[in-house]
């Protein structure tokens with residue numbers, strides 16, 4: 524039951540950044556095909572209330588995939604079952620996070636070390652829900668092509684609907700360049716769709732990734748934080764070869780502040796604003812100054828005033 528048919532454009536899961544307000548901001552600029560939530564802890568999800576939890580706030584779920592993280596098959600199945608009640612577009616299993624705080628529990632990319640456990644997790648989630656299930660993975664712990672393919676084939680045979688490949692090793696973190704040739708390799712070797720992820724920094728990169736890998740879709744993380752309209756630009760380029768005019772970045776920054784205020788308490792809104800602003804302001808010449816100025820704001824109102832006073836342009 525793949526959700527991927529045409530060239531799909533996906534917003535990546537990013538902790539503290541892939542939240543309801545940022546999704547709404549991206550929708551203001553035309554949206555994308557699928558949004559991934561930030562990773563949700565499978566130990567906590569079954570007890571969380573969507574009315575209270577800042578992680579389970581959403582405006583809509585019909586373009587949203589919930590990403591879960593964990594390594595206990597029955598806990599992962601419970602979390603997936605619980606989230607499926609909100610009728611998202613799918614459930615994703617995190618097999619890519621490389622951070623110590625995740626891998627020390629055997630979660631994230633650590634699952635790629637243990638093919639049997641990874642299969643048990645995948646099958647448990649697959650059985651638990653009647654929704655598309657994806658796995659977002661890395662290359663694993665080395666550049667071993669055979670292991671990567673065996674692992675991906677295992678996922679395919681356990682009923683996964685599609686794979687998102689971020690072609691870096693666990694050790695790479697976000698360093699070195701993403702090795703797109705591995706996306707092409709999985710695409711050539713699997714029957715299920717393969718989504719490419721990593722280092723798409725503009726429309727041309729997206730076209731290059733498509734041409735070089737033949738992937739079924741592109742997932743974008745950091746560049747969508749800098750330019751929430753990147754999906755619109757790629758879609759338009761694919762449709763008619765033109766890129767629309769660049770929107771006003773100041774408006775985008777204020778727009779995000781207003782959306783954060785709408786969905787979160789002021790304290791949390793400000794916290795999340797401070798996480799997002801280094802990305803959104805990165806096209807300004809004096810971005811450090813802007814980030815510092817805006818991060819000092821003690822309320823959303825003050826933040827709007829400070830924004831009004833900033834005279835530099837991108």
Ligand SMILES: Cc1cc2nc3c(=O)[nH]c(=O)nc-3n(C[C@H](O)[C@H](O)[C@H](O)COP(=O)(O)O)c2cc1C
Nearest residue numbers: 535536537538561562619689721722723743744745
């Ligand atoms: C701040 C931040 C938080 C992230 N959080 C997650 C996460 O929760 N789950 C996940 O699978 N990947 C996470 N990632 C990885 C991204 O989803 C993506 O794979 C990576 O940034 C490469 O794509 P990009 O070059 O388009 O940014 C995170 C990345 C960043 C920069």
